[in-house]
Every structure is written in C-alpha cells, then in structure tokens.
Amino acid sequence: MTPLVSPQDVRSAWLTRREIALFDVREEHAYADAHPLFAASLPLSRIELEILNRVPRKGTQIVLYDGGEGLAVRAAQLLTELGYSNVTTLAGGLDGWRDAGFELFQDVNSASKAFGELVEHRRHTPSIAAVDLKAKLTESGNLVVLDVRPFDEYQRMHVPTAINVPGVDLISGARALAPDPQTTIVVSCAGRTRGIIGTQSLLNAGLPNPVMALRNGTIGWSLANQDLECQEMRMIPLESAASNSSLRTMARDLSYRAGVRHISYNQLREFAADPARTLYRFDVRRRDEYIAGHPSGFRHAPGGQLLQETDVFAPVRSARVVVWDSEQFRADMTASWLAQMGWEVYVLDAPVAADFVTGDWRPALPTAPALQELSASDLRDMLGPGCAVLDFALSSDFGKGHVPGAWFVKRSELNLDTLDGIGTLVLTSDDGLLARYVAPDIRGRTGKEPFVLSGGTAAWRGGNYPIETGFPRALSSLEDVYKKPYVGTDIPRDTMQAYLDWEFGLVAQLERDGSHGFYVI
Numbered sequence: 450m451t452p453l454v455s456p457q458d459v460r461s462a463w464l465t466r467r468e469i470a471l472f473d474v475r476e477e478h479a480y481a482d483a484h485p486l487f488a489a490s491l492p493l494s495r496i497e498l499e500i501l502n503r504v505p506r507k508g509t510q511i512v513l514y515d516g517g518e519g520l521a522v523r524a525a526q527l528l529t530e531l532g533y534s535n536v537t538t539l540a541g542g543l544d545g546w547r548d549a550g551f552e553l554f555q556d557v558n559s560a561s562k563a564f565g566e567l568v569e570h571r572r573h574t575p576s577i578a579a580v581d582l583k584a585k586l587t588e589s590g591n592l593v594v595l596d597v598r599p600f601d602e603y604q605r606m607h608v609p610t611a612i613n614v615p616g617v618d619l620i621s622g623a624r625a626l627a628p629d630p631q632t633t634i635v636v637s638c639a640g641r642t643r644g645i646i647g648t649q650s651l652l653n654a655g656l657p658n659p660v661m662a663l664r665n666g667t668i669g670w671s672l673a674n675q676d677l678e679c680q681e682m683r684m685i686p687l688e689s690a691a692s693n694s695s696l697r698t699m700a701r702d703l704s705y706r707a708g709v710r711h712i713s714y715n716q717l718r719e720f721a722a723d724p725a726r727t728l729y730r731f732d733v734r735r736r737d738e739y740i741a742g743h744p745s746g747f748r749h750a751p752g753g754q755l756l757q758e759t760d761v762f763a764p765v766r767s768a769r770v771v772v773w774d775s776e777q778f779r780a781d782m783t784a785s786w787l788a789q790m791g792w793e794v795y796v797l798d799a800p801v802a803a804d805f806v807t808g809d810w811r812p813a814l815p816t817a818p819a820l821q822e823l824s825a826s827d828l829r830d831m832l833g834p835g836c837a838v839l840d841f842a843l844s845s846d847f848g849k850g851h852v853p854g855a856w857f858v859k860r861s862e863l864n865l866d867t868l869d870g871i872g873t874l875v876l877t878s879d880d881g882l883l884a885r886y887v888a889p890d891i892r893g894r895t896g897k898e899p900f901v902l903s904g905g906t907a908a909w910r911g912g913n914y915p916i917e918t919g920f921p922r923a924l925s926s927l928e929d930v931y932k933k934p935y936v937g938t939d940i941p942r943d944t945m946q947a948y949l950d951w952e953f954g955l956v957a958q959l960e961r962d963g964s965h966g967f968y969v970i
Contacts, residue, residue, distance in 0.1 A: 451513075451521075451522065451525040451536060451537060451538050452537045452538075453537065453538055453539070453540040454512050454537045454538070454539060454540060455539075455540050455545075455549075456485075456539065456540065456541070456545055456546045456549040456551055457549065459471055459485070459512055459539065460551060460964055462510075462766070462767075463486075463487060463766060463767075463964045463966070464964055464966075466767045466791075466793075466966070467510075467767060468509060468510065468726065468727055468765055468766070468767045468768055469509075469510045469511075469512060469765070469766055469767070470489065470503075470504055470509055470510070470511045470512065470764050470765045470766065471485060471487060471488045471489065471512045471514070471539070471764075471766075472488065472489055472490075472491040472511065472512070472513050472514070472524075472764065473488050473489070473490050473491065473514060473515070473543075474491055474492060474493045474496075474513050474514070474515055474520045474521055474524040475492065475493075475515050475516055475518065475520060475861070476492050476494065476859065476861060476928065476929040476930075477490050477492060477557070477929065477930055477931045478928045478929055478930060478931045479516060479928070480492075480557070480931070481555060481556050481557055481931040482555065483543065483547075483553040483554070483555060484543070484553060484554060484555075484559070485546055485551065485552070485553065485554070486552065486554050486559060486560055486563070486959075486962055486964060486965060487560055487760070487766050487964075488514075488760075489503070489760040489761070489764035490557065490760070491503070491524075491764070492861065492929070493520045493523060493524045493527075493860055493861045494841070494859055494860040494861055494883075494887075494929070495883065496524060496527050496528070496886075497527070497531070497814065497815050497817075497883075497886040498812070498814065498882070498883060498886075499812075500528065500531065500533075501531075501812070501813040501814065501815065502748070502812045502813055503761075503762075503763075503764050503765075504533070504727070504764065504765055505727060505728070505729075505813075506724075506726070506727040506728075506765075507531075507532050507533050507534060508534055508535055508724065508725075509533070509535060509727055509765055510535045510537065511528060511533060511535060511536050511537065512537050512538065512539050513525055513528075513536065513537070513538050513539065514538065514539035514542045514543055514545075514546070515542050515543070516542060516543045516544070517542055517543075517544065518861070520861055521538045521539070521542065522538070525537075525538060531815055551962070552958055552961055552962035554955075554958065555951055556931075556933075556948070556951065557760075557931060557933070558642075558757055558758050558759075558760060558761070559760075559955075560759060560760060560790070560965070561642060561756060561757050561758065561759050561760070561790070562640075562641070562642045562952060562955060563955040563956075563958070563959050563965065563967075564642075564789070564790050564965075564967050565641060565642035565643075565645045565646055566641070566642075566645075566952060566953075566955040566956050566959075567955075567956055567959060567967055567969060568645055568646065568649055568789075568969050569641075569645045569649075570956045571969040572649055572652075572969060574645050574648050574649050574652070574662060575648070575660070575661040575662070576644075576645075576648070576661050576662040576663070576664040577635060577661045577662070577663060577664060578664050578669070578673070579663065579664065579665070579669045579670045579672070579673035579675055580673050580675075582594070582608070582635060582663060582670075583673070583675055585633070586609065586610055590633070591629065591631055591632050591633065592632065592633040592634075592635065593610075593612065593626050593627050593632060593633075593634055593635070594608055594610050594611040594612065594635045594637055594663070595611065595612055595614045595619065595622065595623060595626065595634060595635070595636055595637065595647075596608065596611040596612065596613050596614070596637045596638065597614060597615060597616040597619055597636055597637070597638055597643050597644070597647040597753055598613075598615070598616075598638050598639060598643060598753075599615055599751065599753075599754060600613055600615070600684070602639065602936070603682075604679070604682055605679060605936070605937065605938075606667060606677040606678065606679045606937070606938050607637070607667065607677060607678055607679075608637050608663065608667060608670055608675075608677065608678070609676070609677075609678050609681075610683075611637055611678070611683065612626060612683040612684065612685060613682070613683060613684045614626070614684075614685065615735065615751060615753055616643060616646070616647055616650075616751070616752060616753020616754070616756070617733055617734065617735065617751045617752035617753050617779050617783070618735065618779070619636070619647050619650060619651065619753070620650060620651060620654050620656075620696065620700075620778070620782065621696065621778075622685060623651055623656060623658070623660075624656070624696075625685065626685065627656075627658050629658075630657035630658055631658070631659075632658055633658065633659045633660075633661070634651065634656070634658050634659070634660045634661075635661055635662070635663050636648045636651070636660070636661070636662050636663065637662075637663040637666055637667070638663075638666045638667075639666050639667050639668065639933075639935035639936065640665065640666045640667075640668050640935040640948065640949070640952065641662075641664075641665055641666060641949070641952050642757060642952075643666075643753060643756075643757055644662035644663055644666050645662055646753075646756060646786065647662070647753070648660055648661060648662040650782060650786075653703055653785075654696075654699050654700070654703075654782075655699060665949055666935065667935065668934070668935050668945045668948065668949060669949075671938070671940075671942075671945065672942060672945055672946065672949075677938060679938070696778050697776070697777055697778045697781075699778075700777070700778035700779075700781035700782045700785075701777070701778075701781050703781065703782065703785040703970075704781040704782070704784050704785040704788070704796065706785070706970050707784070707785040707786075707788040707789055707970055708788050709781065709784040709785060709787075709788050709794055709795065709796060710795050710796070711795065711796045711797075711798050712771070712795045712796070712797060712798065713797075713798055714797070714798075714799075714800050714801050714804070717730075717771060717797055717800075720769055720771065720795075721746070726768070726769055727765045727768035727769065728768065728769045728771065729748075729762070729763045729765075729768055729769065729770045729771070730744070730746050730747040730748065730771050730772075730773070730797075731747060731748055731749075731750040731755055731762065731770065731771070731772050731773070732744070732747040732748070732749055732750070732772075732773050732774070733750060733751060733752035733755060733772050733773070733774050733779050733780055733783045734749075734751070734774050734775065734779060735751065736749060736751070736809070738775070739809070739810070740807065740808060740809050741807060742805045742806070742807050743773075743805065743806065743807075744773055744797070744800040744804055744805060744806075745804045745805070745806050747773055748762070748810050749809070749810045750762050752772075752774075752779055752780075752782065752783035755772075755783060755787075756783065756786050756787070756790075759787075759790065759792075763792075767791075767792075767793065768792075768793075769793050769794075769795070770784075770787055770792050770793065770794040770795070771794075771795045771796070771797050772784050772787070772794065772795075772796055772797070773796070773797040773800065777796065777798075780796045780797070781796055784796050785970075789967060789968055789969055789970060790967055791965065791966035791967055791968075814882070815886075817882060817885035817886060818885060818886075818888060818889060820885060820888050820899070820900070820901045821898065821899075821900045821901070822900065822901055822902075822903040823875060823900045823901070823902055823903060824903055824908070825902065825903075825904070825908045825909045825911070825912040825914060826912065828852065828875060828902055828909070829912075829914055831873065831875070832852075832853070832854060835871060835872045835873055836871070836872070836873040836874075836875060837856060837868050837871045837873070837874055837875070838852050838854060838855040838856065838875045838876075838877060838902075839855070839856050839858045839874060839875070839876050839877070839884075839891070839899075839924070840852065840855040840856065840857055840858065840877050840878065840906065841858060841859070841860060841876065841877070841878040841883050841884055841887050842857075842877075842878050842879050842883075842906065843879075843929060843930050844857060844920075844927045844928075844929050844930055845930045846879055847920070848918060848919055848920055849918060850906070850910070850916040850917070850918055851877075851906060851916065851917055851918075852877065852902075852906060852909050852914075852916075852917070853915050853916070853917040854917070854922070855877065855917070855922070856868075856922045856923065856924050857920055857922065857923040857924065857925060857927070858923075858924040858925050859925040859926075859929055860887050860890060861925075862924070862925035862926060863890060863891070863894055863924075863925075864924050864925060865891075865894055865895060865924065867924060868895070868924075873900065874891060874895065874897055874899040874900065875899065875900045875901070875902055876888055876891060876899050876900070876901050876902065877901070877902040877905050877906050877909070878905050878906070879905050879906055879907060880904065880905040880906075880907050881901060881902055881903060881904050881905030881906075881907075881908070882905070884901050884902065884905060885901055888901060934947070934948040935948065
C-alpha cells in the first residue's frame with residue numbers, strides 16, 4: 450500500500466526547503482480548475498513520456514493526488530514499476546488539501562504567474578493600456594513593440610508592428626532595435642506575466658529608454674476591440690553579445706544581488722554525483738544555438754519560457770538548478786529571476802569543450818514493452834467491423850485528424866464496454882509510443898493481446914491514407930487539454946476577462962497561502 454502524506458507535511462517541505470514533487474495526476478483540464486500552488490500537472494495518461502526528465506532522481510519524494518477518481522493509486526504503481534522508491538499519495542487528495550484550509554490556485558503555470566504579479570506589485574512595473582498604445586502607433590511616433598513569446602505563439606497572433614524578440618534575447622534585442630534612448634519600448638506577451646518580467650528585466654538592466662509593458666498583453670488588446678495581426682512576421686537576426694562587456698557586467702551584478710553563485714565544471718560534476726539531491730541542467734539560449742552545441746546533460750529551456758513554466762521544467766521544489774549560456778549574460782539574467790522565485794540556482798562558467806554535444810534535446814524514456822505491431826498498410830487492410838482502433842492522442846490532436854473509425858480514449862477513462870465482441874484491438878497515438886505504454890492496461894482490462902500501429906498516426910498520415918476529423922466516436926470525455934484563455938483569437942470576452950481578474954487577485958492569494966518564499970530585489 451502506498452504511504453500517505455498529510456497536506457501539512459507537504460506544506461512544511463515547501464517552507465523548510467526540502468525536496469518534494471507534488472503531482473496532480475488528473476488530466477490537465479481538471480488540474481487547471483484547482484490545485485495547490487507548487488503542484489505540477491502529470492496526467493496518468495502521460496507518465497512514461499514525462500517522468501524521467503521531470504524527476505531525474507529516483508529517490509525523490511513524490512506525492513501524488515487526484516480528485517477521488519482513484520488515479521493516484523494507479524500512478525503510484527506505475528512510478529514504483531519504473532524504479533521510483535519514495536512514492537506517496539496525498540491524504541484525502543485534493544479535498545484533503547482544501548479541508549486543511551490551504552489555498553487552491555487555478556490555471557497552469559500558476560506559481561510563475563503569481564510571481565510575476567508580485568514583481569509588478571512591489572516594483573510598480575510601468576505599463577500602457579491598449580487604447581493608449583494604439584494611439585501612439587497611429588501617430589507613428591518613436592516607439593517599438595517587442596513581443597517576447599516564442600515564435601510559434603507570436604505567429605498565431607500579435608499586436609500590429611510587434612517584432613518577435615523571445616525573452617531570453619530581449620535585452621540585447623532591445624539595445625539593437627532601440628539604440629536611441631528616446632525610443633519608447635513596449636513589451637508585449639499574451640497576458641501579463643512575460644510582459645511584466647520582460648519589462649522589469651529591461652529596467653533592471655538599466656536601459657535609458659522609456660520602457661513599459663503592454664497592459665494585459667494581447668488579451669487587453671482584444672478586450673479593447675483592437676485587431677491582432679497573424680500574417681505579418683517580424684524578426685531580427687540577433688548578433689552575439691559576447692563582446693559587450695557592459696551587458697555581461699550588468700547581468701552578473703543582478704545575479705549576484707539575487708544570491709546566484711557561479712560554479713566550475715568540476716563542481717557541476719560533484720552536484721551530478723550527489724545521490725541525495727535532484728539536479729536540473731538547462732541551456733537557456735535559442736534552439737538554433739543549442740542544436741549547434743551544448744554541454745552534455747543540459748536540456749534546452751529558453752530563459753523566458755523556463756521562468757514562465759518552472760512547474761513543467763522543474764517540478765521538484767527545492768532542487769538544484771544549473772543554467773548555462775555561452776555568453777553568460779542570459780544565464781545570469783535567467784538565474785537572477787529563478788533565485789527570486791526561491792530556487793537554489795547556479796550559473797555554470799565555461800564548460801569543458803570535450804564534453805560538448807550537438808543536436809536537439811531528446812527526452813529520456815522508459816523501455817517500451819514489446820508488442821505485436823501492424824504497419825499502416827496492414828491496418829488499412831484490417832479495418833472493418835471486427836477491428837477497433839483506439840487512439841490515445843490528446844483530444845486537440847485527435848480532433849484534427851485520426852484513422853477513420855478510430856475511437857478517442859484516455860488512459861484515465863478506459864470505458865471499453867462498447868467494444869465487447871470486437872475481435873481485434875489496435876492501439877495508436879501520435880507517434881505510437883504512448884500506445885505501447887498503455888497496452889498493458891488494455892490487456893488487463895480486456896484479456897486480449899492488442900496490436901500497436903507502428904509509427905502511430907504519423908505513419909498513417911505518411912502513407913497518405915484517408916484521415917477523419919472531429920469526434921464521431923469517443924469512449925472517454927473530451928475534457929483533457931486545458932484551453933488557455935490567452936491562446937488563439939476565438940476566446941470569448943468573458944473568459945478573457947475572468948482570466949485577467951484571476952491574475953489581478955494572485956498577490957492577495959499568495960499572501961493568504963504564505964508558502965511561496967518569493968522575494969523581489
């Protein structure tokens with residue numbers, strides 16, 4: 450039986466800075482409705498795909514909870530089978546946390562967003578309303594708008610004239626795009642957090658320009674009845690800042706004030722060999738730089754997104770974090786913010802060149818069970834009344850296209866009674882990997898040996914076979930993926946406003962919660 454941990458013990462670990470990972474194993478949509486501050490989303494459906502990278506040390510204390518559905522028990526079994534030795538469940542689950550009188554937060558990346566609100570509250574970070582920015586743009590004044598989101602978010606929709614400068618390169622990009630100290634710089638994102646942190650980063654860096662955030666980002670722009678662009682793309686080739694000694698000196702000073710320490714490669718090796726501490730290693734540069742060469746063992750995590758999604762990249766609270774950047778100033782800037790968010794963070798000085806590797810980051814994955822496989826052409830020939838295809842893709846991906854006749858199903862809701870009497874079961878997912886991990890669950894529920902589509906639905910598409918869209922057949926509810934109220938142009942106004950209202954209340958909620966440990970320099 451999995452040991453129980455009380456909500457009080459979890460909160461005590463946060464306050465005393467003991468390593469602990471608190472996971473909500475429900476689907477992301479349910480997690481976004483209510484969860485403790487430092488809880489991270491780890492759906493039962495995706496445990497094998499994520500756990501080895503998010504919790505690299507198998508002796509870490511892991512606490513699992515659900516909303517009473519029994520998912521935490523199954524998740525604990527999976528983690529134990531994968532070699533994790535300190536797996537526990539939260540006494541009473543989510544209700545137990547609520548009954549203890551502790552705060553519950555909404556949305557995703559809640560801790561990062563709450564920190565951003567605290568920064569604005571304490572530093573009085575300047576901002577400009579959408580209507581005022583629109584007027585300034587109409588006047589064609591001395592002004593630039595810098596969108597700090599990753600390019601894929603930027604290209605979906607952005608403020609007119611905005612130039613895409615991802616957060617990790619904001620300081621060098623702002624200097625290049627606004628060399629005239631009279632040029633006003635407006636920092637934009639989708640909502641509030643990245644705009645606030647980006648603006649305050651420029652102010653902390655001592656830029657002489659007038660700097661302000663676009664208040665409430667593209668949400669605020671939309672609520673002001675202004676049109677967003679989605680076709681015009683503006684990016685700048687960012688030059689190396691290695692020779693800019695003032696930039697590096699400024700960033701080093703900020704990280705020093707935040708309590709960040711610099712370590713050598715030998716000290717990093719000592720950290721990596723420590724069996725009692727979790728270690729996260731992040732290369733905070735752009736993806737193209739990472740692919741060209743990075744220190745072995747470092748995951749790609751662009752600085753701006755790392756700050757926005759700490760719960761995704763580093764769910765083990767109070768773990769050690771080491772960041773690296775070939776030019777150092779981006780690592781120092783990122784580390785200065787992580788330290789203020791309560792992390793024990795270090796910057797790696799120049800690593801050993803011999804330990805450099807090239808290529809994109811590849812997640813560590815458990816060995817998938819050996820199963821009977823079908824090729825896409827084999828499946829095409831088998832499709833018919835006696836064959837059922839079960840697709841474990843996210844609902845957002847399933848709806849866009851799947852094998853004709855396939856059933857949408859979630860691992861957390863294996864309602865398979867509809868399939869009684871069907872002789873052959875074929876499992877698939879986007880690339881087929883998740884289907885392999887789910888196969889033992891299907892075998893246990895049905896007593897049948899399932900087949901797996903080799904290469905998953907991607908292989909089916911690659912064979913130019915017919916694709917069906919929508920949800921004509923579903924064995925599970927469609928509420929798995931949380932639809933973020935700041936992504937896309939089809940979000941209802943009341944949903945966007947409710948999201949902003951929630952963010953405005955985060956500082957007060959942090960005060961009530963009392964466990965965050967954030968500070969602002």
